Amino acid sequence: MTPGTNTMNNNDTILKVEHLSMRFGGLMAIDDFSFEARRGNITALIGPNGAGKTTVFNCITGFYKPTMGMITLKQRDGDHYLLERLRDFEITKIAKVSRTFQNIRLFSGLTVLENLLVAQHNALMKASGYTILGLLGMPAYTKASAAAIDKAKYWLDKANLTERADDPAGDLPYGGQRRLEIARAMCTGPELLCLDEPAAGLNPRESAALNTLLHSIRDDGASILLIEHDMSVVMEISDHVVVLEYGQKISDGTPDHVKNDPKVIAAYLGVEDDEVEQIEEQLDEGRI
Amino acid sequence: MAQSSDNNSLMAQAAKEALVAAAVSFGLFILYVGIETYQDINNALVWRTRWGLLAVFVVIAAVSRFLVVGFIKPHLDKRKRDKAKAGIPEVSDGKNFFQRNFLKIALIGLLIYPPLSVMLAGTQGSLKYVDNFGIQILIYVMLAWGLNIVVGLAGLLDLGYVAFYAVGAYSYALLSQQFGLSFWVLLPLSGILAAFWGVILGFPVLRLRGDYLAIVTLAFGEIIRLVLINWTAVTKGTFGISGIPKASFFGIWSFDVGAANNFTKAWGLSMSSAYYKIFLFYLILALCMLTAYVTIKLRRMPIGRAWEALREDEIACRSLGINTVTTKLTAFAIGAMIGGFAGAFFATRQGFVSPESFVFLESAVILAIVVLGGMGSLTGIAIAAIVMVGGTELLREMEFLKHVFGPDFTPELYRMLLFGLAMIVVMVFKPRGFVGSREPTAFLKERKAVAGSFTKEGHG
Numbered sequence: 184m185t186p187g188t189n190t191m192n193n194n195d196t197i198l199k200v201e202h203l204s205m206r207f208g209g210l211m212a213i214d215d216f217s218f219e220a221r222r223g224n225i226t227a228l229i230g231p232n233g234a235g236k237t238t239v240f241n242c243i244t245g246f247y248k249p250t251m252g253m254i255t256l257k258q259r260d261g262d263h264y265l266l267e268r269l270r271d272f273e274i275t276k277i278a279k280v281s282r283t284f285q286n287i288r289l290f291s292g293l294t295v296l297e298n299l300l301v302a303q304h305n306a307l308m309k310a311s312g313y314t315i316l317g318l319l320g321m322p323a324y325t326k327a328s329a330a331a332i333d334k335a336k337y338w339l340d341k342a343n344l345t346e347r348a349d350d351p352a353g354d355l356p357y358g359g360q361r362r363l364e365i366a367r368a369m370c371t372g373p374e375l376l377c378l379d380e381p382a383a384g385l386n387p388r389e390s391a392a393l394n395t396l397l398h399s400i401r402d403d404g405a406s407i408l409l410i411e412h413d414m415s416v417v418m419e420i421s422d423h424v425v426v427l428e429y430g431q432k433i434s435d436g437t438p439d440h441v442k443n444d445p446k447v448i449a450a451y452l453g454v455e456d457d458e459v460e461q462i463e464e465q466l467d468e469g470r471i
Numbered sequence: 472m473a474q475s476s477d478n479n480s481l482m483a484q485a486a487k488e489a490l491v492a493a494a495v496s497f498g499l500f501i502l503y504v505g506i507e508t509y510q511d512i513n514n515a516l517v518w519r520t521r522w523g524l525l526a527v528f529v530v531i532a533a534v535s536r537f538l539v540v541g542f543i544k545p546h547l548d549k550r551k552r553d554k555a556k557a558g559i560p561e562v563s564d565g566k567n568f569f570q571r572n573f574l575k576i577a578l579i580g581l582l583i584y585p586p587l588s589v590m591l592a593g594t595q596g597s598l599k600y601v602d603n604f605g606i607q608i609l610i611y612v613m614l615a616w617g618l619n620i621v622v623g624l625a626g627l628l629d630l631g632y633v634a635f636y637a638v639g640a641y642s643y644a645l646l647s648q649q650f651g652l653s654f655w656v657l658l659p660l661s662g663i664l665a666a667f668w669g670v671i672l673g674f675p676v677l678r679l680r681g682d683y684l685a686i687v688t689l690a691f692g693e694i695i696r697l698v699l700i701n702w703t704a705v706t707k708g709t710f711g712i713s714g715i716p717k718a719s720f721f722g723i724w725s726f727d728v729g730a731a732n733n734f735t736k737a738w739g740l741s742m743s744s745a746y747y748k749i750f751l752f753y754l755i756l757a758l759c760m761l762t763a764y765v766t767i768k769l770r771r772m773p774i775g776r777a778w779e780a781l782r783e784d785e786i787a788c789r790s791l792g793i794n795t796v797t798t799k800l801t802a803f804a805i806g807a808m809i810g811g812f813a814g815a816f817f818a819t820r821q822g823f824v825s826p827e828s829f830v831f832l833e834s835a836v837i838l839a840i841v842v843l844g845g846m847g848s849l850t851g852i853a854i855a856a857i858v859m860v861g862g863t864e865l866l867r868e869m870e871f872l873k874h875v876f877g878p879d880f881t882p883e884l885y886r887m888l889l890f891g892l893a894m895i896v897v898m899v900f901k902p903r904g905f906v907g908s909r910e911p912t913a914f915l916k917e918r919k920a921v922a923g924s925f926t927k928e929g930h931g
């Protein structure tokens with residue numbers, strides 16, 4: 184299978200990134216990068232440290248303004264949004280793309296449940312008549328907040344955190360914090376969920392729990408874009424893999440395709456982190 | 472056996488450190504305290520020694536050091552160790568009746584406070600307790616609760632809060648004199664005007680974070696004060712505005728001496744300003760309750776949760792689709808509105824406003840109360856206001872100190888020193904303020920307080 188074939192079908196594309204470039208001073212962190220993610224898939228963006236994966240995420244979710252390029256999001260009902268023109272919070276609110284961070288960003292002083300309620304801010308805000316009707320105790324708001332708690336319960340259950348619902352988020356173990364951050368992102372009701380290295384630092388048991396959560400999110404109808412470092416995780420759960428190195432795409436296709444791509448093997452696959460550098464050195468010297 | 476030898480070495484250590492402290496303080500103070508220069512009748516500079524006073528300083532330093540090293544520190548360490556062993560979080564749940572009903576008891580106490588002080592001190596004598604203590608403290612409680620929304624909940628460091636207090640006070644002073652509007656019309660109007668200024672200031676400023684925000688708000692507070700001083704045509708500058716009308720009892724009874732519907736006449740009471748002060752006491756109490764009610768309600772609304780989330784992590788907020796600019800603006804505006812209410816009340820209580828009441832020090836005191844109380848906690852802040860403002864007023868009462876330190880001694884001049892000392896003591900022993908824990912706004916099974924170590928102070 185060639186890299187292009189399954190991305191030509193535009194009908195069920197959810198995210199299309201075209202000619203994306205991001206420059207930091209003299210550094211071209213992303214250089215003319217294009218890819219597509221399909222609805223209902225788990226798409227993985229992989230690459231060595233410093234390849235520019237997080238930067239791509241920051242461009243998609245509006246935390247950086249790309250130097251060049253176009254990012255289109257197509258919603259289920261056919262609406263298109265050009266993400267590079269929206270502000271960061273609008274990308275979640277209007278375009279329905281939500282994300283997690285490589286360094287977990289929870290509201291550590293709020294409880295686990297409160298974290299999930301904050302994520303439903305926009306829906307609750309509307310239901311509370313921008314606070315005014317809510318202050319008057321209107322039944323519509325009471326109903327909406329009960330619904331919000333139900334939604335939170337649903338994701339607490341999926342993330343296996345129901346027992347810890349009333350504890351401060353900062354008190355959770357690392358794996359629990361990762362799952363809470365994902366559950367919180369899901370509470371915004373996204374069509375596309377972007378996860379930045381969700382498996383980093385997890386032990387095997389937590390990793391397995393994470394995979395279950397991701398599969399149930401996909402079965403729920405959200406598409407997932409995933410940055411990953413750990414190749415084994417990627418190969419197991421993703422439908423489509425894009426490989427990035429030094430800000431440029433070096434491979435794109437199914438896990439099997441990518442796994443056997445010599446460029447990827449040279450850069451990445453089957454070697455430990457420190458060995459990568461070794462191989463790169465050898466490459467430079469023309470020994471391989 | 473081991474215990475007592477431990478103790479001996481500890482005492483030796485304490486004695487040694489006490490000696491060092493004595494030597495250091497001797498060296499430090501010998502020139503400042505031990506020797507005094509003054510001018511004699513011929514205006515010549517002469518000096519004399521004060522060895523006695525110097526000895527007092529040195530002894531205080533040595534004894535304090537001895538006590539700290541020998542007793543206080545081991546005690547604290549032991550407590551910390553015990554706590555760590557037992558794994559008890561900072562808030563224990565074994566509450567007694569008093570703790571559970573603390574708020575109700577406090578409210579009842581406040582309601583019967585004025586009649587009680589009339590009974591105990593007489594009509595005229597109650598003035599001091601109702602006005603100097605009661606009203607004064609409650610104004611600061613209200614201001615601190617208002618600032619708490621901005622600093623404690625939303626985590627935005629506002630060093631110019633007194634500006635909104637000034638806007639409220641001058642709105643009432645000017646509009647009541649120019650247009651003869653009554654207090655009850657102008658109270659909400661002052662709040663709205665202050666909120667309006669809050670938004671005007673907030674809009675450009677709230678893009679800044681941390682230190683930058685603090686400095687710009689500080690500057691805004693000063694600008695408002697300087698405008699009040701220099702715009703003499705309207706504000707009468709440093710002379711201030713006097714003769715501000717009194718608030719009436721909802722228009723039914725007036726507290727003006729000459730008025731036909733004068734309160735004391737209508738009720739056949741003897742002429743005294745005490746009744747007006749008691750009325751004001753209940754008025755500010757009601758305003759405080761309103762502030763508390765709004766704060767408690769808002770905290771459970773999506774907007775309140777967004778404020779606290781903003782304090783915890785602004786970037787995460789944006790990733791969840793929260794418009795942080797409007798969220799900050801609402802916090803700023805509501806805080807400013809409460810400051811405006813308090814300002815209008817201040818103006819009607821004093822009958823006089825001048826820029827001197829709105830100096831930076833006021834902002835600092837209000838902020839200190841919020842921080843000491845424990846950011847976000849209404850109870851803690853109220854306690855801090857009582858301790859700080861009540862303590863200041865108490866200092867004024869300490870006439871007997873004059874007999875100890877001589878007739879020139881004015882205890883209230885030491886109020887800032889004591890303020891600072893109190894802050895250091897509280898910050899050492901309770902770094903999160905009197906009430907460091909946080910009540911969650913929603914729960915599934917049980918409401919567990921969040922220990923202060925998890926909450927953040929915000930970035931600015």
Ligand SMILES: Nc1ncnc2c1ncn2[C@@H]1O[C@H](COP(=O)(O)OP(=O)(O)O)[C@@H](O)[C@H]1O
Pocket residue numbers: 207210212230231232233234235236237238239
């Ligand atoms: N805000 C920034 N300013 C300057 N350089 C940045 C910034 N963000 C990322 N970079 C640089 O861009 C490159 C890609 O970083 P990043 O996207 O974090 O890599 P990855 O997530 O793939 O490990 C790195 O060289 C990094 O130093």
Ligand SMILES: [Mg+2]
Pocket residue numbers: 236237238285
């Ligand atoms: Mg990264």
